Amino acid sequence: MEDDQKIARLLQLLFENHGYEVLIASTGEEGWRMYSTHNPALVILDLMLPGMDGFEVLEKIRSVDEEVGVVVLTARGEVENRIRGLKKGADDYIPKPFHLDELLTRVEAVARRVRKPELLKIGSMVFDVNSKILTFPDGSTVVLSERESSLLYHLFINAGRVVSREELLKEVWGDSEFISKNIVDVYIKYLRDKLKDHGKIVKTVRGIGYVLYA
Incomplete structure (x- = not known):
């Protein structure tokens, strides 16, 4: 979920090139509807979304699903926001600006945790x-x-x-x-x-x- 269209497109290309199926939401409400409909294995979530912000989206996701991977990606790099995001259930927190290789590596680490065999x-x-x-x-x-x-x-x-x-x-x-x-x-x-x-x-x-x- 990312409201910056250029960043969203960049992330879409990055993850599709590595075998992921990608859906993009530009608002918190749209992201929550999309999550509820498609039940993804992993969510990359911007905190500064218009309307329903990322913290609220994260709370709603964790209220119904403790297993889905959630990586918070945001310009809010302050320690208090990082701690708040982690306490609300994020698996990882990556501040902007970010390096694509590091982002991919950390997202894949979360993906490994959620793709567990039965x-x-x-x-x-x-x-x-x-x-x-x-x-x-x-x-x-x-x-x-x-x-x-x-x-x-x-x-x-x-x-x-x-x-x-x-x-x-x-x-x-x-x-x-x-x-x-x-x-x-x-x-x-x-x-x-x-x-x-x-x-x-x-x-x-x-x-x-x-x-x-x-």
């Missing part, structure tokens, strides 16, 4: 990403919170590889500028507490990060 398997362990349920070979299950599920997802798709705290912070929390790296350790502990009856599945590699073994 089931992941390692050995006889099955993780249902949508229901956030992990099923073990003996039939027992563990239900995870939204954040625990996202954290386990990234460990799952990197099974056997050590994933750094910085990478997990970026992939799960989206913006490391306002969040302490310690939050990763906190949620790893939450995961381990829930999985402790099934062995040490998530292991620490001191000074680097974490690795998942089935």
